[in-house]
């Protein structure tokens with residue numbers, strides 16, 4: 001996922017063959033007309049009739065209104081001297097961007113128990129053993145520590161459903177506590193899916209599942225929204241809805257259409273009441289895969 005945020009190309013899909021067309025670019029390139037010489041569909045062996053994938057990066061909302069007065073910005077505000085490191089650390093609506101702002105909000109709202117996470121980026125040149133020289137491009141690595149250990153919110157990549165006592169990061173516990181002062185999910189189902197998602201996805205700039213954000217001009221507050229990078233210039237907007245079985249298909253279709261009109265694709269998660277523990281974990285893992293991670 002990390003590479004996608006830096007990928008300097010624009011992606012299109014050919015309307016005829018549904019094949020992907022990747023155009024290397026320095027800036028977001030709008031498909032102008034079928035006569036444009038930069039476009040070619042290798043499958044159709046013809047000029048493509050193409051649609052651009054996702055939505056332009058600069059259309060991502062600058063901030064989202066969450067419950068309890070928490071306003072989440074795409075990236076945290078930083079001091080001018082911190083801009084360089086912040087550019088490496090915080091990608092729009094990523095887990096790290098969320099965690100940093102969430103903890104500041106908890107602290108400001110008088111929360112006593114917060115995870116004492118801190119992040120640092122190390123920039124270096126990669127050494128190429130074949131040519132015995134340092135490469136021209138700069139690489140970076142990020143450390144996320146919390147109480148001297150890798151922070152669970154950003155670094156855990158569990159392989160099986162976590163037991164409650166295994167969740168040690170207080171940021172996860174506060175966020176996923178439906179009854180607590182700093183819980184942002186509406187139902188236990190949502191909180192469990194969010195917790196599994198956080199523990200499954202690790203670091204490397206994964207997009208955050210943002211709970212209960214007000215979108216569509218305040219008309220809708222879906223269970224989660226997620227902004228997934230396709231390239232540096234394009235993001236996929238996803239709304240994630242957690243349903244119990246029995247929701248009428250007509251209601252779902254109406255919801256989906258409304259979200260689609262505003263550029264969101266809808267991903268539905270069905271929680272199986274009889275086996276919810278496994279169901280949450282499986283759903284979160286499928287979600288992670290479907291987002292491209």
Ligand SMILES: [Zn+2]
Pocket residue numbers: 014015016017018019041042043044045048
């Ligand atoms: Zn084609």
Ligand SMILES: [Zn+2]
Pocket residue numbers: 115116117146151152153169170171
């Ligand atoms: Zn932590």
